[in-house]
Amino acid sequence: MPSPTEAFLAEMLPRQTAAERAMHNGNLEPRVALWSQADPVSVFGAWLPIRTGWADVSDAFKRVAAQFSDSREYRFEVIAAGASGDLAYTIGFEHNTVSVNGKPTTYTLRATHVYRRENGEWKIVHRHADRPPDEPGPDERLGGTHSR
Template sequence: MSDREEFLAWVDGDLAQAERAMMNGDDGPRRAIWSTGERVSALGAWRNAVGRAALVDAFEVLAASFSDCTEWSFDLISYDVAGDMAYTVGYERMTASIDGSPRTFTLRATQVYRREGDGWKVVHRHADAA
């Protein structure tokens, strides 16, 4: 399997599962796919965070808001792998409840990844409403 094929398998597997879990109120899987280093950042549709502690706090707040995810999909527009770095650009489409109110929405999401000792990890995310 090539580096690109391995990366896409991870995106379609672990990453997708973590995002679905987050939309169901469980931030544990998302924490697991993010780097534990301090050089992490998220510029989110609802909240920004720089550094691991701020990121974990943001995940906890977001997870408390989300529940009842009935759909999550990622329409990949572009990606590349260059050694131990990779990126994705695409649309996240989901139906979930936010603070108890069902909503369907789409986010434009760009993420940067680094291959670490235990596999691919997210190091940066930027997402906003499409």
């Protein structure tokens, strides 16, 4: 019998990976479907200001998805994970080869997600992602300035 963490990962990671691949092809709907729309939700993005509340979070997703296309690879490398009751988390690296504003690029982000079980289904309620110290800065990726 799988542990709660193993069961959580088996259920959630394939769905999350598929949603992120879709997002990196400009389709945000699968990502939206994985997120709780019940506050509190938050995103501490790699290239965007901190967002809290579903209205701000979903707006950020729309802005980011519009900049991505031609996803050639997306992989989430899990470093640590846990699940207990109705809460879970993952910590890992997101490896991505995609076009950002039409320019092909490859990058890695450190990413932490927090999940809450709602009506029997896991939903993401928080994401924090940033670039490892040796990765290029946000201005080189999304064509804007990084602000909080």
